[in-house]
Amino acid sequence: MPTDAAPLDPYALDRPGLRGFVADLGEPAYRADQISGWLVRGVDDPHEMTDLPAPLRSRLADRFAASRPELVAHTVADDGHTHKLLLRFPDGEAIETVLMLYPRRATVCISTQAGCAMGCPFCATGQAGFRRQLTAGEVVRQVLVADAALRTGAIAEARQAGADGAGTGAVVLPDDAPDHVTNVVYMGMGEPLANLPATLASVRWLNDPDGFRLSARGITVSTVGLVPGIERLAELRLPVTLAVSLHAATDELRDDLVPVNRTHPLAEVEAAMRDFRRVTNRRVSIEWCLIGEVNDDDVQADRLAAIARRQRAHVNVIPMNPTPGVRWKEPTPQRCRAFVERVRRGGAEITMRDTRGRDADAACGQLLASYTLGGGSRLPAAIGAAERVDGARR
């Protein structure tokens, strides 16, 4: 194989793709199974693939290494419960992945695109526009990097560094936070169903029973309501948790808040949600970013309750995270409570999501907001024991 062959991300290949790649190298087909056996366990360094012959390991290392993202910063927030990992891919594109620790749960919030083309006016990612699709490999690696950081103790160490840092206060940690990733939410940058091949392929890797073994229900795919994508998920009978970002319960308002509603209006979105539930037997959840004096009134609350009842969907409310350049504000705490109470009285299940990572500008769904909109001025320092940045201190 010529050494100047293009770098290759093995996670961007599916099993048949891996078999083709191995055949091109003139290797027997079972090598593909050996390689994927390592990949599903998160081992992507061919030098560690000890059941491969040494010359093959070197050849693979030449091809694979260049696709690895570099962990350029690790920011700690929320008293050590939230870890923001900034990854840079070889082409220079940087994305953030957020790891949130709870008792017995470690959730990674991942991105599927650099930027987003959907243009929702309250979302920093949407405002910044679309840069490029991420590959399946780039999606999977966000989970692998977070998982490795947990398993190798880097997270525990960073929590400690946070605890020791000047003025950061004591770090209170759930003792029973797991040492590996248990849940994945596709709620970072981008619209997962506008990058369906990478989203589906990454779910398959994460769900692989021989490897990462995340249960499909522990994987949440959040969509703005791209109906063809939801239909495809239903067709595949993929029992992931589907979250639909509704934000408005009338087409008139939704056309403004979620521009793609002009192509796929509420009735279509509701029909797709119903089909998904029927086919997968999984309840869909509804996401509602609560914006002061925009979608927090009684009419919206009542209509939302009606939709949630019809869909037997659970509603998650997140007060809008204020974003530079967006004139809307989060509602007052009283208004939030009144809205939630009214939807509940309307017969729907509803909870207020916690606003993790706000003190580090890392609320899930708001990734790279400060980086993108601030022209990179708040890009955290490069990683290193002495350089680790604590979110609370910045």
Ligand code: SAH
């Ligand atoms: N594109 C997908 C997934 C990424 S956005 C989607 O829209 O569902 C993930 C979540 O972050 C969405 O529910 C989105 O509504 C929410 N979000 C976006 N901007 C926000 C803001 N300013 N404050 C709070 N939540 C926001």
Ligand code: SF4
């Ligand atoms: Fe894109 Fe989701 Fe932001 Fe809308 S809310 S712009 S779909 S990332």
